[in-house]
Amino acid sequence: MPLMNKLIVIPTYNEKENIPKLLEKIFNLEDSFDLLFVDDNSPDGTGKLLDELAVKYENIKVLHRGKKEGLGPAYIAGFKEALKGDYDLIFEMDADLSHHPRFLNDFVNKADQADLVIGSRYMNNRISVVNWPMKRLILSRTANSYVRIVTGLPLTDTTSGFKCFHREVLEAIDFDKVEADGYSFQVEMNYKAMKKGFKLAEVPIVFYDRVKGKSKLDKRIFWEGIWIAWNLKLRS
Template identity: 40%
Template structure:
């Protein structure tokens, strides 16, 4: 594998209590995208994830850590990472979980799709070749239902709007109004993918194997699911009944 694979890319790893899984995630990224840089954004993890990230960064080139004062949410962490990628001239910003559910071995395929012209390459579970390992039936049902509702409400052609494993061309990120995005969790992923789709961004859905987290506890909650549902219904309403500007 070329040691330059991933050059010009920034892998953004938001963390909150991911001490058990972060080292393996970083090691996996370095193995499969050795040319990429890594930015860990830690929300003052009580388990010491931020301290561990600092220790890894001190011994590794291309790894940086940004610390935030509290648990500010996944969406704001990615927005911070997007701005960093744009400001520092990276060609691609990569979203990836730190808990082991996104396999680093799938990164090259996503990056190839982006290099071939996809402004957004989504690691998709609900396409031929995609797979989920270790999820109970109810979680599969929530994810499939959420994606189905979003596709209908937003008139989207995408099959996995909620996937958080993505490569995004920063030229397209720069065209988004990042300041107006305030969703978190599933809602953030749906909103950003849908906005890019409506802008005409070329999108590729690349099949991946999604694995239940390797350690720690899931951050998923009913509040996050309800926020995403509310956002999807609100955006769908505006899509069908746009506000008319006064003459």
């Protein structure tokens, strides 16, 4: 594949403790990536730290938003910004080290054959999740089976937030009509890409539960996932 310009969009809310290690891991990769952080005015000062890093490293940019509005809106703002640049591949990745940068290369390779590549925790009948409480695993597995049955998405992991879009996919999606916020934001983007005729593929990843900071996704977001599957299906 010819040389690709690659941007990773990373939403942050109170992730100050995780940023240095994340950057170290990304900078140690052979391949180079630009980074766009989308910070929702984190009270812990993540935004300020990112601004300092953006001065130091030319491949880091920061988009500041006024207040916490959820994962979906943060990503949409990031994607709009990403499309202003000449990026071929645009990634989604969490800031809390749950998504290890060592997998980025697998996405790049797979992007040869697919328009949207999704990092799956559940490929080949394996569960690749480290340190998750049983309750959370059951919730995730149940939501996934359910979403797959209702939407017909050909994926083992429909709610994964580690993924890679060819820019054409993002260009084809009407962001103003994207409704979902948390895990269902991932489902909605996958579904819309599939309906537009893009090819979806998965690569295996290992998901490590965060060591530092707190999860921001809660039960409300789980129920939104149950609802969005039907909503998407009925609207299409």
